[in-house]
Amino acid sequence: QQQVKQSPQSLIVQKGGISIINCAYENTAFDYFPWYQQFPGKGPALLIAIRPDVSEKKEGRFTISFNKSAKQFSLHIMDSQPGDSATYFCAATSLGGTSYGKLTFGQGTILTVHP
Amino acid sequence: GAVVSQHPSWVICKSGTSVKIECRSLDFQATTMFWYRQFPKQSLMLMATSNEGSKATYEQGVEKDKFLINHASLTLSTLTVTSAHPEDSSFYICSARTFGGGPETQYFGPGTRLLVL
Numbered sequence: 556q557q558q559v560k561q562s563p564q565s566l567i568v569q570k571g572g573i574s575i576i577n578c579a580y581e582n583t584a585f586d587y588f589p590w591y592q593q594f595p596g597k598g599p600a601l602l603i604a605i606r607p608d609v610s611e612k613k614e615g616r617f618t619i620s621f622n623k624s625a626k627q628f629s630l631h632i633m634d635s636q637p638g639d640s641a642t643y644f645c646a647a648t649s650l651g652g653t654s655y656g657k658l659t660f661g662q663g664t665i666l667t668v669h670p
Numbered sequence: 671g672a673v674v675s676q677h678p679s680w681v682i683c684k685s686g687t688s689v690k691i692e693c694r695s696l697d698f699q700a701t702t703m704f705w706y707r708q709f710p711k712q713s714l715m716l717m718a719t720s721n722e723g724s725k726a727t728y729e730q731g732v733e734k735d736k737f738l739i740n741h742a743s744l745t746l747s748t749l750t751v752t753s754a755h756p757e758d759s760s761f762y763i764c765s766a767r768t769f770g771g772g773p774e775t776q777y778f779g780p781g782t783r784l785l786v787l
Binding site: 598663 | 674676702704711712713714715716719763765767772773774776777778779780781783
């Protein structure tokens with residue numbers, strides 16, 4: 556019940572295209588859903604996050620769509636750039652209880668943006 | 671701001687030796703730090719949660735006697751891999767959460783790559 560399932564494992568898009576990465580969770584106690592970007596040999600960096608009281612959050616070229624009833628959320632990268640090439644992880648956590656702030660990560664998506 | 675450093679960035683050691691990895695929050699106080707391990711092309715797996723001044727809480731399946739965690743100050747946590755073996759070779763990443771902050775204030779270090787020969 557703690558799993559977060561992420562797809563696809565890898566994604567190749569052309570420069571200027573839209574990259575879409577999907578995640579699904581099982582634990583209904585999760586109420587905070589961040590996305591992280593990780594470059595090779597580096598730690599992950601927070602990209603954008605959403606709480607379930609909204610269905611969409613946009614920051615620049617990055618948008619999270621959230622479907623609470625389906626327990627799914629996705630990351631959309633508009634106008635994808637070669638510099639966006641990295642591994643993206645979705646994650647989930649609970650903002651209360653004994654698991655407060657403990658992140659459960661998805662399996663990761665390797666994004667390659669061709670120039 | 672909100673920078674987390676790790677030292678060393680990579681380490682090679684012989685099987686049976688112990689290795690200490692440091693995680694520091696450089697410009698903020700962190701009452702809680704987390705330790706993760708990541709195998710190549712895989713996800714981050716939480717190993718333990720470290721709270722300043724108290725014992726670490728280990729995730730199921732993580733040997734607490736093998737992975738010793740000490741969080742002696744508000745800016746420093748250490749992970750010691752005792753009697754390391756080749757299967758302990760991995761990328762170890764720490765994160766630090768700002769004092770009183772939520773998960774959005776959890777910042778990750780650059781990671782330490784451990785290779786046990």
